[in-house]
Every structure is written in C-alpha cells, then in structure tokens.
Amino acid sequence: MKKYQTAHSLNTVTATKAKASFSAVLAQAGYQGQRIIVKKGRRPTAVILGYEDFQRLADLEDRYESALLTKSLKDDRFLPLDEVIPRLGL
Template sequence: MTTTTVSKARQHFPDLLNRASYGKERIVIEKHGKPIAVIISPEDLQRLEAFEDAVDSALLKRAMAQSTGFVTAEELLSMRPID
C-alpha cells in the first residue's frame, strides 16, 4: 500500500489512478499525517461490497433465526456492528 499527501496526490492524480486501476495498488491519501481517502481498483471495490453484502446477509439470517415474529428495520440495523 502506498501513502501520499493531498498536495502530491493533486500533482500526480492521473498516475495514481493508473496505478490503482492497472497496477492494483491501494493508495492512501493523507492530510496532516492522517488518512482521509483511499484510491482502490474497481475490483477491490467489488470485493469490499461483496463482503459487506455477505455480512448484511448473515445478520439478516441471524435476525430471522432469533425472531419470533416481526422484526423492524431499526431492530435489524441495531444488530449490525458500527464501523
């Protein structure tokens, strides 16, 4: 994983996009030494979204198994760990 500053990211944005897209590199952009954004490939995004969907599906199955009846959306959402 590569880390760069906001100012360097502005200067080298096309290169960073190419490195993430074609080189499958993950690029962390920092401001004042703290990460504020990440550039990832579309494939990484798909994997992340698939993982989130799997977690949501598992939570739904758990809620349905624990339920004796109607489950509100609020109850379901309260079971999901906060990121």
C-alpha cells in the same frame, strides 16, 4: 490468487501529491491493483483502490449484511414492519 495488501503495506501519498500526480495514482490503483492511502496533514482521509477491489469489497459487505439479517431472523431479533412504522412516527 491475488495477493492483498494489508493496511501496513499500503502506499501512502499526501493529498497535495495525489492531486499533482492524479493520473499516476489512478494508474497505480486501477491497473497495478495497488491500494493507496491519501493523507491530509498526518491523518489518513481516504483510500484509492481499483474498481475490481471496490466491487469485491461491496460484495463482501452485501454478504456480511445478509449473514447478519439471517442471524437476526433465526434469533427472533426483529420487529415486523407494522410495529416499526408507528415507532418511527410514519
């Protein structure tokens, strides 16, 4: 099982350094499975991660949204489309 990095254990790089060593940063993310925080100044602005991690996160997001939809349907907290369209002025 893959060990995941927490936000505190992620590698951090400045935007300038990421630009200067982009190939190395891509290798770290893509081949070594590292997630890298890119900072501009002192603020985190982006995270670079490998494609497999991205796919995993996208799958989790889809599952989460499906669970929310299922819950809202069970709780009768939804509006039929024919009621939504007039409310949106469509």
